[in-house]
Amino acid sequence: MSGAGPEGRAVAAVVAPAAAPVLRVLDLGKEYKLYPTPRARLKALVTGRATHRSHWALQGVSFELARGQCIGVIGDNGAGKSSLLKLLAGTLQPSVGRIERVGRVTAILELGAGFHPDFSGRDNLYFGGSLIGIGREEMAALEPGIVEFSELGEAMDRPVKTYSSGMAVRLAFALVTAVQPDVLIIDEALAVGDQHFQKKCIERILAFRNSGCTILFCSHSPYHIRHLCDQALWLDSGRVRQFGETEAVLGAYDVHTRLRNAQDGSLQADTATAAQGAAAHDAANAQLAAETRAGEIALGAVAAARLAAGEPVESASAPPPSAAPATAVQDAGSARILDVRLADLRESLSDGEPGLLDSRDLVVTISARGWGAERPNIGFMIEQSQGVGITSLATHEEGAAPQRQPDGTWRSVLTFPKLPLHSGDYMVSAFLFDESGLVVYDQWFQFLHFRFVSPTLMPGLVRLPHEWH
Numbered sequence: 384m385s386g387a388g389p390e391g392r393a394v395a396a397v398v399a400p401a402a403a404p405v406l407r408v409l410d411l412g413k414e415y416k417l418y419p420t421p422r423a424r425l426k427a428l429v430t431g432r433a434t435h436r437s438h439w440a441l442q443g444v445s446f447e448l449a450r451g452q453c454i455g456v457i458g459d460n461g462a463g464k465s466s467l468l469k470l471l472a473g474t475l476q477p478s479v480g481r482i483e484r485v486g487r488v489t490a491i492l493e494l495g496a497g498f499h500p501d502f503s504g505r506d507n508l509y510f511g512g513s514l515i516g517i518g519r520e521e522m523a524a525l526e527p528g529i530v531e532f533s534e535l536g537e538a539m540d541r542p543v544k545t546y547s548s549g550m551a552v553r554l555a556f557a558l559v560t561a562v563q564p565d566v567l568i569i570d571e572a573l574a575v576g577d578q579h580f581q582k583k584c585i586e587r588i589l590a591f592r593n594s595g596c597t598i599l600f601c602s603h604s605p606y607h608i609r610h611l612c613d614q615a616l617w618l619d620s621g622r623v624r625q626f627g628e629t630e631a632v633l634g635a636y637d638v639h640t641r642l643r644n645a646q647d648g649s650l651q652a653d654t655a656t657a658a659q660g661a662a663a664h665d666a667a668n669a670q671l672a673a674e675t676r677a678g679e680i681a682l683g684a685v686a687a688a689r690l691a692a693g694e695p696v697e698s699a700s701a702p703p704p705s706a707a708p709a710t711a712v713q714d715a716g717s718a719r720i721l722d723v724r725l726a727d728l729r730e731s732l733s734d735g736e737p738g739l740l741d742s743r744d745l746v747v748t749i750s751a752r753g754w755g756a757e758r759p760n761i762g763f764m765i766e767q768s769q770g771v772g773i774t775s776l777a778t779h780e781e782g783a784a785p786q787r788q789p790d791g792t793w794r795s796v797l798t799f800p801k802l803p804l805h806s807g808d809y810m811v812s813a814f815l816f817d818e819s820g821l822v823v824y825d826q827w828f829q830f831l832h833f834r835f836v837s838p839t840l841m842p843g844l845v846r847l848p849h850e851w852h
């Protein structure tokens with residue numbers, strides 16, 4: 384490990400061999416006490432008599448993380464992911480069990496929540512730093528780097544209450560990541576703020592990972608877990624359901640999610656009350672499913688973070704309502720999709736009807752503006768009109784970099800010869816990523832429907848490549 388770490392880190396680096404655990408969790412449990420009213424809670428405190436109902440958010444959780452591992456934590460809503468991360472970060476105390484940590488543990492949890500609104504950004508650095516183990520002297524040395532990373536400039540001397548939420552988050556991220564930790568805990572918000580800052584955050588996290596920091600990352604996005612993590616931990620109703628190689632755990636979790644969604648569907652039909660609950664659950668699932676599908680090639684944590692922050696998931700550039708070519712608006716700055724064009728697509732004859740694809744081949748041309756001189760990546764997805772995913776492709780997955788055009792924009796042409804789909808209506812989405820494939824700059828999600836009539840009239844969804852003998 385490199386850099387000017389705190390004493391604890393230097394000692395850990397000497398004492399701990401390469402694969403020694405930096406985090407050991409032993410039979411961990413967290414009980415939340417639920418009181419019927421605030422008054423009942425007060426009464427219980429005064430009289431010492433238990434009037435609460437007990438809810439175990441975590442039970443019997445044990446695992447070890449070695450130095451340099453990157454672990455993704457997945458699980459349904461309420462499975463206990465946030466509780467686990469807060470326990471590991473030390474902001475919550477376990478009810479039973481033990482956590483052994485080596486060196487510095489830093490958590491990117493509720494960013495900026497601990498700032499004092501009346502203090503300036505600069506004063507909050509010292510105040511916040513003392514809470515995460517950075518003393519005055521160390522902070523004085525770190526301050527210029529933090530100010531530079533947050534790009535707050537003169538705003539550093541203004542009270543934090545005058546900051547926009549984006550500014551507060553920038554300061555918080557710069558502060559908590561000012562010193563490379565031994566263990567970094569990230570809850571959902573993988574990237575924060577605008578495109579430019581998201582990219583800086585991801586680069587810093589990747590730099591930590593590359594120099595041996597252990598990362599624990601909780602996300603609803605299989606895409607990001609797949610790309611970042613070597614192992615995954617699946618929490619189910621507060622217990623470890625599976626812990627192991629990422630792909631195997633994500634595969635098992637995917638089957639579980641599909642079965643649960645199917646079950647929810649049938650429950651919904653049963654009773655009116657169940658329907659109400661299931662609708663709420665379904666809304667969460669629909670969001671999760673949308674994130675998961677899109678996240679398979681794109682959306683994921685970034686959208687989740689935007690949703691959590693109450694920001695619209697739609698990107699800055701609204702996709703065009705039809706196949707009509709988008710105008711390439713050359714506003715300054717951000718990377719964005721400029722145009723997605725399907726060749727041989729007939730114009731729709733009536734409202735709500737998809738246009739007919741007038742060819743056996745599907746040829747898609749996607750144009751985009753990148754970020755500075757960086758070569759971006761492009762993704763494309765086809766779904767059946769009922770939302771069944773058919774295929775997701777991305778240039779960075781296949782080493783098929785977009786081509787730079789003379790006007791500085793980027794273009795990819797994706798061809799599906801003899802489109803192997805059966806007759807039906809389909810939806811397409813396009814995505815724009817950064818060079819690493821981790822930052823989603825822009826997405827045109829389910830922005831266009833098309834109808835395809837296959838010359839072979841057979842039931843099914845696709846015509847798979849096949850051989851008869």
Ligand SMILES: Nc1ncnc2c1ncn2[C@@H]1O[C@H](COP(=O)(O)OP(=O)(O)OP(=O)(O)O)[C@@H](O)[C@H]1O
Nearest residue numbers: 415416438440458459460461462463464465466467
């Ligand atoms: N402060 C609290 N008091 C009481 N119950 C709580 C508290 N915090 C969480 N819980 C409960 O503990 C369980 C686990 O919650 P937790 O937030 O850890 O799950 P999660 O997996 O992070 O969920 P999500 O994906 O929805 O964020 C849930 O049933 C939740 O309702």
